[in-house]
Structure formats: structure tokens, C-alpha cells
Amino acid sequence: xKQREIYxxxxxxxxxxxxxxxxxxxHTLSRLGCEKxxxxxxxxxxxxxxxxxxxxxxxxxxxxxxxxxEASILFFDLPFDGRVEKxxxxxxxxxxxxxxxxMGLDEPVSFDSRIIPIExxxxxxxLVWRQDEAWRNCVSSYGxxxxxxxxxxxxxxAAAIKGKKAQDIHEMLFQRGINLDKVPAWQKRGVVIHKTExxxxxFDPVKNERTRSKxxxxxxxxxxxxxxxxxxxxxxxxxxxxx
Numbered sequence: 279x280k281q282r283e284i285y286x287x288x289x290x291x292x293x294x295x296x297x298x299x300x301x302x303x304x305h306t307l308s309r310l311g312c313e314k315x316x317x318x319x320x321x322x323x324x325x326x327x328x329x330x331x332x333x334x335x336x337x338x339x340x341x342x343x344x345x346x347x348e349a350s351i352l353f354f355d356l357p358f359d360g361r362v363e364k365x366x367x368x369x370x371x372x373x374x375x376x377x378x379x380x381m382g383l384d385e386p387v388s389f390d391s392r393i394i395p396i397e398x399x400x401x402x403x404x405l406v407w408r409q410d411e412a413w414r415n416c417v418s419s420y421g422x423x424x425x426x427x428x429x430x431x432x433x434x435x436a437a438a439i440k441g442k443k444a445q446d447i448h449e450m451l452f453q454r455g456i457n458l459d460k461v462p463a464w465q466k467r468g469v470v471i472h473k474t475e476x477x478x479x480x481f482d483p484v485k486n487e488r489t490r491s492k493x494x495x496x497x498x499x500x501x502x503x504x505x506x507x508x509x510x511x512x513x514x515x516x517x518x519x520x521x
Contacts, residue, residue, distance in 0.1 A: 300347030315419035
């Protein structure tokens with residue numbers, strides 16, 4: 279029957295990005311009574327789940343970018359000999375479990391997963407694309423829930439912003455006293471999780487001298503630049519070009 283496993287030898291070559299998306303998370307958010315359009319507890323659970331993935335999954339990720347219920351994880355080194363079925367199933371299942379724990383849920387949630395083969399030089403372009411989507415999501419969410427707070431039904435609010443350009447929704451919100459330029463950076467631009475190196479000083483009692491060693495730690499960055507800007511380019515180079 280082994281030959282029936284027709285996709286088991288399908289493999290990919292790094293670098294790749296594995297993107298996960300929450301499944302039916304709208305229901306989960308409603309059941310938990312999360313704040314709308316953004317809930318910091320939810321965002322923290324996403325970031326904490328990714329941090330746990332970096333620390334405990336045994337998979338060597340270079341960088342992760344998340345907004346809403348989506349996360350993109352960049353790999354330059356792949357476990358499981360790059361087997362697609364393994365990568366998709368392990369990443370999605372690990373993050374599903376981690377998020378369930380970090381959010382303190384009494385019912386499990388699930389993520390789906392897809393693999394994006396990519397060239398190293400295309401990684402910034404990909405991340406700019408996803409960050410642009412984070413901004414569109416921010417504008418649409420604020421527009422939708424502002425209209426809902428004014429008494430419009432779900433269908434009416436969705437219809438009112440459907441097809442509108444981001445700048446038009448932005449202006450509508452501004453007229454209502456909501457300036458999206460002032461909302462927290464993580465809502466507009468997302469969050470990055472990455473490893474960073476630092477030096478730790480100590481003391482060697484045998485040699486009777488101070489020591490200095492290089493260590494690494496996982497960091498959550500909630501105030502990231504626009505990836506399309508010069509600062510954004512410099513930011514991404516630190517975590518991409520070294521590989």
C-alpha cells in the first residue's frame with residue numbers, strides 16, 4: 279500500500295515561505311468576545327505562538343511575519359528533507375496547538391498551511407505584499423466595525439465598504455474622528471518575530487578572567503517599519519541577507 283502515498287515524496291528546495299491562516303477564526307473571536315476591530319490579546323497569542331515555534335518546534339525559521347490570523351514563516355534550512363506533506367502538516371498542527379494554549383481556549387482551533395517556493399531576492403517583495411494586505415485589512419476592518427457601531431447590519435456595513443478604495447474608507451473614518459495614522463503600528467503593519475544575537479559577559483574562575491560569548495534570543499517586534507521604505511529595506515536585510 280506504500281505506493282498509494284502518492285504525495286509522500288513531493289519535496290521543495292529552500293528558501294521557502296510557509297504561510298498559515300486561521301480556519302473559521304471569526305467564530306472563535308465572536309465566541310471569546312474579542313475587541314473589534316483589533317484585540318491585543320489575540321495578536322499576542324499569535325506572536326507568542328510563533329515565538330514558541332522558534333524555540334520549541336525544532337524547525338529553524340529565519341523570520342516570521344504575522345497580522346490578523348495569518349503568519350508567514352521564512353526558512354532557509356528545511357527539516358524532513360523538504361517533504362511538502364511533512365512541512366505543511368507539522369507547521370499547521372504545531373501552531374494550532376500553540377495558539378490553543380496561548381489563547382487559553384477550551385476548544386481546539388486549526389490553521390491551514392501552504393508552501394511558497396521563493397528566491398532569496400524575492401523575499402522582501404513577498405513581505406511588502408503581505409504588509410500591504412495588513413494595511414488593507416486594517417482600513418477595511420475599522421471601516422466595517424465603525425459602520426456596525428452606528429447601527430448598520432453585517433450585510434449593510436459590508437456593502438457600504440465593498441469596492442471602495444482604501445483612501446476613501448480612510449477619509450470616511452477621518453470624518454468620524456478616527457485617524458488611522460494614529461492607531462498602533464502593529465495594527466497597520468503587523469508583527470515580526472525573529473532571532474537576534476547578543477553578547478553575554480561572564481567570569482571564568484579557572485582562568486580568572488572575564489569571558490564574552492555570543493548568544494541568540496527570540497524577539498517580537500511590534501513596531502516595525504514599512505517594508506517598502508528605506509528603513510524597511512534595512513530592517514529586512516538584517517534577517518535575510520545573512521543567510
